[in-house]
Amino acid sequence: MESEIVINVSELTKKFGSFTAVDRISFDVHKGEIFGFLGANGAGKTTAMQMLCGISKPTSGKGTVAGYDILKENEKIKRNIGYMSQRFSLYEDLKVWENIRLFGGIYGLTDKEIKEKTNELLHRLRFESERNTLVKSLPLGWKQKLAFSVAVFHTPQIVFLDEPTGGVDPAMRRQFWEMIYEASDRGITVFVTTHYMDEAEYCHRVSIMVDGRIEALDVPGNLKEIHQAQSMDEVFRKLARKATRMDNG
Amino acid sequence: MKQFLSFVHKEFYHILRDGRTMLILLGMPVVQILLFGFAINMEVQHIRTVIFDPAQDAATRDITERLTANPYFHMQGYVYSSDEINKLLQRGETDVAIVYEQNFNENLVHSKKAQLQIIADASNPNTGTIVAGYVTAIVGEYHPHIPYRIEVENKLLYNPEMKSAYTFVPGIMGLVLMIICAIMTSISIVREKERGTMEVLLTSPLKPGTVLISKTVPYLALSFINLITILLLSYFVLGVPIQGNLALLVAVSVLFIFLSLSLGLLISTLVQTQVTAVLISGIGLMMPTLILSGMIFPIGNMPEPLQWVSSAVPARWYIAAVKKVMIEGLGFTHVVKEVGILTAMVVFLIGASIAKIKNRL
Numbered sequence: 001m002e003s004e005i006v007i008n009v010s011e012l013t014k015k016f017g018s019f020t021a022v023d024r025i026s027f028d029v030h031k032g033e034i035f036g037f038l039g040a041n042g043a044g045k046t047t048a049m050q051m052l053c054g055i056s057k058p059t060s061g062k063g064t065v066a067g068y069d070i071l072k073e074n075e076k077i078k079r080n081i082g083y084m085s086q087r088f089s090l091y092e093d094l095k096v097w098e099n100i101r102l103f104g105g106i107y108g109l110t111d112k113e114i115k116e117k118t119n120e121l122l123h124r125l126r127f128e129s130e131r132n133t134l135v136k137s138l139p140l141g142w143k144q145k146l147a148f149s150v151a152v153f154h155t156p157q158i159v160f161l162d163e164p165t166g167g168v169d170p171a172m173r174r175q176f177w178e179m180i181y182e183a184s185d186r187g188i189t190v191f192v193t194t195h196y197m198d199e200a201e202y203c204h205r206v207s208i209m210v211d212g213r214i215e216a217l218d219v220p221g222n223l224k225e226i227h228q229a230q231s232m233d234e235v236f237r238k239l240a241r242k243a244t245r246m247d248n249g
Numbered sequence: 250m251k252q253f254l255s256f257v258h259k260e261f262y263h264i265l266r267d268g269r270t271m272l273i274l275l276g277m278p279v280v281q282i283l284l285f286g287f288a289i290n291m292e293v294q295h296i297r298t299v300i301f302d303p304a305q306d307a308a309t310r311d312i313t314e315r316l317t318a319n320p321y322f323h324m325q326g327y328v329y330s331s332d333e334i335n336k337l338l339q340r341g342e343t344d345v346a347i348v349y350e351q352n353f354n355e356n357l358v359h360s361k362k363a364q365l366q367i368i369a370d371a372s373n374p375n376t377g378t379i380v381a382g383y384v385t386a387i388v389g390e391y392h393p394h395i396p397y398r399i400e401v402e403n404k405l406l407y408n409p410e411m412k413s414a415y416t417f418v419p420g421i422m423g424l425v426l427m428i429i430c431a432i433m434t435s436i437s438i439v440r441e442k443e444r445g446t447m448e449v450l451l452t453s454p455l456k457p458g459t460v461l462i463s464k465t466v467p468y469l470a471l472s473f474i475n476l477i478t479i480l481l482l483s484y485f486v487l488g489v490p491i492q493g494n495l496a497l498l499v500a501v502s503v504l505f506i507f508l509s510l511s512l513g514l515l516i517s518t519l520v521q522t523q524v525t526a527v528l529i530s531g532i533g534l535m536m537p538t539l540i541l542s543g544m545i546f547p548i549g550n551m552p553e554p555l556q557w558v559s560s561a562v563p564a565r566w567y568i569a570a571v572k573k574v575m576i577e578g579l580g581f582t583h584v585v586k587e588v589g590i591l592t593a594m595v596v597f598l599i600g601a602s603i604a605k606i607k608n609r610l
Contacts, residue, residue: 053451053452054452055448055451055452075454078452078453078454079454081452083448083449083452083453084449085445085448085449086445087444087445087448088444088445089445089446089448089449090446091259091263091446092444093262093263093266093267094259094262094263094266098259098262101255102255102256102258102259103453104255105251105252105254105255105256105258106252106255106256106450106453106454106455107453107454108251108252108454134266160452
């Protein structure tokens with residue numbers, strides 16, 4: 001891929017005392033790419049993601065996200081990214097439109113923009129009838145679609161998804177990935193962590209973290225070829241077997 | 250500013266949509282005022298009294314009449330032996346027995362000295378003391394020659410009817426404001442951490458400080474409503490007058506509200522789950538506020554080490570200030586010490602929370 005680089009990190013490290021959560025990782029992510037960020041629990045995925053999002057300061061190393069320095073310009077980074085966490089990230093006791101308006105407001109959109117984009121979004125999701133529904137009474141799959149839509153509502157350059165499809169049935173996951181592709185087509189870079197290896201196959205490129213280091217990074221096809229595996233699941237198991245670190249979530 | 254308003258808006262939704270919590274928050278001061286004002290009454294009333302009067306002369310009859318006429322005493326009648334008194338007291342059928350000596354009036358006139366015994370049921374020591382005190386006071390009024398003289402005036406100043414509400418209202422103000430501001434603020438912040446929405450907020454352009462301040466705004470509003478409720482109820486229902494300057498009273502309360510809010514913020518930066526937040530605020534704030542603030546137990550009666558500990562309880566200073574301003578009607582110059590201490594506490598707590606927030610990530 002020759003397109004513009006939106007995430008660039010080199011030798012990024014995070015230590016908590018004597019424990020090295022993330023150990024000198026380096027990689028690039030291109031504009032519009034769907035970048036799968038895999039690793040067992042405790043491999044350092046979440047910590048790495050937090051550094052990229054500007055909410056955790058690296059111990060050493062450097063990098064840029066959306067063209068801004070992760071050491072110095074994390075406030076600017078925050079304006080240009082979206083984030084959806086593994087735990088559900090909307091407010092359950094707010095209505096659908098109130099959640100959208102809240103995040104629109106937080107990202108500094110004007111009332112007019114929020115109104116137009118809300119109508120457009122609800123129309124696209126065929127959610128118009130649920131406008132005034134409290135989020136807690138929506139089914140989980142719908143909540144997650146909505147959470148994703150809210151995360152990209154302000155058209156960020158990059159959206160970070162931390163295990164977005166946890167606990168959702170396969171049909172819903174499929175629909176969710178369609179939304180991810182759609183966002184990618186619109187030029188939004190998608191940085192996604194997942195536990196589901198079938199989802200890893202949907203990514204343009206995949207990195208696999210083991211014990212805080214990136215052990216593999218390539219397109220899924222190449223990874224399978226190199227490791228002589230039938231599926232990404234097999235690749236992952238072959239690499240994860242090398243882990244010495246305790247599973248500490 | 251738009252960010253801030255959107256966020257405050259959302260906070261109000263959280264509270265308004267949670268009807269049960271809101272009912273508790275708004276109803277709590279009402280229930281507490283009524284409970285403390287009426288049910289939990291430290292005054293002793295309906296004191297069941299028996300008289301053993303072998304003298305039966307002008308002086309004893311006069312004293313007995315005074316006791317009978319007093320609304321606090323319920324006269325059960327005469328008894329004729331000390332055995333009878335013992336039985337009644339043992340069975341809990343009477344609270345106090347008044348025993349005159351023989352030739353009471355004669356002794357009084359001739360030797361200017363007559364004896365009267367008060368036998369009170371002190372199984373509840375407070376009640377016993379109070380009952381004995383009442384009787385002593387009434388007897389003392391009768392005649393200067395009777396060897397009982399106690400100085401009633403000093404004790405009853407500011408609260409001539411010995412109403413408990415006078416001491417409880419400032420206490421309840423401290424307790425309610427502390428609960429709403431500190432406990433509820435810390436819970437509402439920790440809830441975001443627990444549900445994972447805090448991560449989303451931290452990755453957004455919202456500054457952590459903005460998040461925390463917006464969280465306190467609705468509770469600030471609730472506290473004002475509660476403050477007004479308490480003052481209205483205590484004035485109109487319990488009949489506690491506001492002797493001092495209302496503006497000064499409100500100003501001191503606002504200071505205490507800020508203090509409680511910053512305490513809530515500090516707790517929320519220290520803990521990760523709502524349960525811990527409730528435990529810390531419940532045990533760490535409510536118990537000291539109830540026990541060490543002087544609301545129920547006078548600080549002067551505590552052992553010295555506990556008195557030092559109580560100096561660290563913010564409600565102690567607030568309650569002291571409210572008592573001075575509201576009940577005693579004193580002006581600003583008399584509460585400078587309390588206001589100074591509360592201000593210092595606010596500055597310290599806000600500083601500590603800010604330091605903690607910066608270190609968090």
